[in-house]
Amino acid sequence: MTWGLTADEWVIVGLSLKIGVAAMVAMLPPAFALAWLLARRRFPGKLLLDTLVHLPLVVPPVVTGWLLLLLFGTQGPIGRWLMAWFGVTLLFRWTGAALAAAIMALPLMVRAMRLSIMAIDRRLEQAAETLGASRLRIFCTISLPLALPGIVAGAMLGFARSIGEFGATITFVSDIPGETRTLPIAIYSALQMPDSEAAVMRLALLSIALSFAALILSEYLARRAAPSGPSHGL
Amino acid sequence: MTAFLLRALALLTLSCASISHAVPHDRGPVLLAAASMQEAMTAAADAWAARGHPRPVLSFAGSSALARQIKAGAPADLFLSADEAWMDDVARAGWLAPGSRSTLAGNSLVLVAPRARPVRLRIARGMPISRALGDGRLAMADPDSVPAGKYGKAALTALGAWPQVAAKIVRTDNVRSALALVERGEVPLGIVYATDARASTGVSVVGAFPASSHAPIRYPVARIKGSTSKDAEPFRRFLLSPAGKAILARYGFSTR
Numbered sequence: 001m002t003w004g005l006t007a008d009e010w011v012i013v014g015l016s017l018k019i020g021v022a023a024m025v026a027m028l029p030p031a032f033a034l035a036w037l038l039a040r041r042r043f044p045g046k047l048l049l050d051t052l053v054h055l056p057l058v059v060p061p062v063v064t065g066w067l068l069l070l071l072f073g074t075q076g077p078i079g080r081w082l083m084a085w086f087g088v089t090l091l092f093r094w095t096g097a098a099l100a101a102a103i104m105a106l107p108l109m110v111r112a113m114r115l116s117i118m119a120i121d122r123r124l125e126q127a128a129e130t131l132g133a134s135r136l137r138i139f140c141t142i143s144l145p146l147a148l149p150g151i152v153a154g155a156m157l158g159f160a161r162s163i164g165e166f167g168a169t170i171t172f173v174s175d176i177p178g179e180t181r182t183l184p185i186a187i188y189s190a191l192q193m194p195d196s197e198a199a200v201m202r203l204a205l206l207s208i209a210l211s212f213a214a215l216i217l218s219e220y221l222a223r224r225a226a227p228s229g230p231s232h233g234l
Numbered sequence: 235m236t237a238f239l240l241r242a243l244a245l246l247t248l249s250c251a252s253i254s255h256a257v258p259h260d261r262g263p264v265l266l267a268a269a270s271m272q273e274a275m276t277a278a279a280d281a282w283a284a285r286g287h288p289r290p291v292l293s294f295a296g297s298s299a300l301a302r303q304i305k306a307g308a309p310a311d312l313f314l315s316a317d318e319a320w321m322d323d324v325a326r327a328g329w330l331a332p333g334s335r336s337t338l339a340g341n342s343l344v345l346v347a348p349r350a351r352p353v354r355l356r357i358a359r360g361m362p363i364s365r366a367l368g369d370g371r372l373a374m375a376d377p378d379s380v381p382a383g384k385y386g387k388a389a390l391t392a393l394g395a396w397p398q399v400a401a402k403i404v405r406t407d408n409v410r411s412a413l414a415l416v417e418r419g420e421v422p423l424g425i426v427y428a429t430d431a432r433a434s435t436g437v438s439v440v441g442a443f444p445a446s447s448h449a450p451i452r453y454p455v456a457r458i459k460g461s462t463s464k465d466a467e468p469f470r471r472f473l474l475s476p477a478g479k480a481i482l483a484r485y486g487f488s489t490r
Contacts, residue, residue, distance in 0.1 A: 075419045091420060092371060092404055174415075175376060175405040188407065192298040192379035194323040 035113035065171025105158035116150020156218035268316035382409035
């Protein structure tokens with residue numbers, strides 16, 4: 001079944017999904033930890049951390065990509081270290097695209113998760129505590145299940161953001177077919193060719209359809225999480 | 235709060251109105267030019283302004299983006315494209331003033347390496363470019379769509395080197411991004427225009443591709459249909475005059 005897509009287009013869609021999933025999965029633990037920290041704890045520098053987490057939302061993506069290139073390039077401090085110790089490089093690789101997408105997705109993931117953590121009724125946790133439950137048990141049987149829909153919604157939102165990532169990605173890992181040419185980059189690249197309107201239109205519709213599906217899933221999960229309250233998503 | 239917002243809105247409206255009001259007066263022609271022409275056209279606009287004319291308004295981007303803007307009705311006066319294909323595209327769509335198209339300049343293609351890690355390689359048929367790359371990649375503008383990349387692919391194909399390097403190419407959205415990757419030492423080799431290599435202090439030229447290995451690199455300039463600036467045609471003529479060509483030559487373009 002090809003659904004009318006060409007082999008090249010399937011490669012592009014597959015790669016976009018792979019990068020989106022990798023970015024989402026890799027960011028899930030740190031995003032949750034940050035959301036928990038920001039929702040529950042008071043500590044010096046909280047405002048600063050909050051701002052740093054949200055920075056990718058407002059900094060021009062090309063700046064993020066450029067910083068990634070400086071840090072993770074073969075000449076950069078982290079890139080050189082990764083190469084020397086593990087023999088891996090993120091530059092010009094799909095893993096680099098996933099890293100760029102993950103950083104851009106982080107603020108949206110943390111936001112959604114943080115709201116759902118803040119919505120947990122603390123009295124339920126306190127009740128469990130008076131009944132002698134350990135903190136780990138309270139977390140696993142009360143807090144986590146109650147926050148779960150928000151976590152899933154945040155993850156879907158992060159995924160949706162990841163498959164749309166363009167600026168940081170093209171700056172960091174450029175455009176290599178089958179490796180870093182995701183949907184947005186393929187659209188941009190097709191725009192550079194004369195008489196490519198039909199190809200651009202197909203890819204653009206595909207991109208809208210994917211984003212729409214991811215967003216609607218995220219909204220649906222968020223609504224299920226809070227049937228009476230407002231959406232936890234955007 | 236509402237009063238404040240209303241005031242801010244009023245201020246914004248006023249300033250917008252005054253901007254749009256100010257535009258028709260004393261403005262030079264709007265030139266949409268290929269990114270590789272940035273330094274040369276800035277100098278040309280300065281020279282034109284120094285002769286007492288209103289300074290042309292310059293906008294630089296990839297030729298593809300500019301062509302699309304023109305076809306979408308961008309209020310511009312002149313178009314300077316990095317290749318004939320995009321000028322043809324605009325012409326076919328009926329957006330060029332008849333008889334205003336001329337070739338302004340030419341360029342050549344070079345192989346560059348980071349200044350810190352020079353590469354010795356003689357550019358010829360059967361050159362061991364794959365060995366020179368090693369584990370590294372070759373940076374060039376997208377060989378399917380961006381002019382510099384298309385010329386580069388043609389040259390590598392003519393020299394029989396394309397099959398060796400096709401899988402090692404890093405495609406960039408424009409030629410200057412490829413230059414930046416070489417400057418930063420992220421790739422051992424890159425293909426850029428001779429003028430780009432000349433504008434950078436971070437790269438050294440390994441060698442030039444023979445002119446016979448690719449279609450001639452030409453920059454056509456033309457007036458856009460519907461151009462309203464009375465300075466558009468005089469500025470176009472100035473660019474094509476000996477004085478204009480001398481400026482282009484200073485930045486490494488050929489102007490024969």
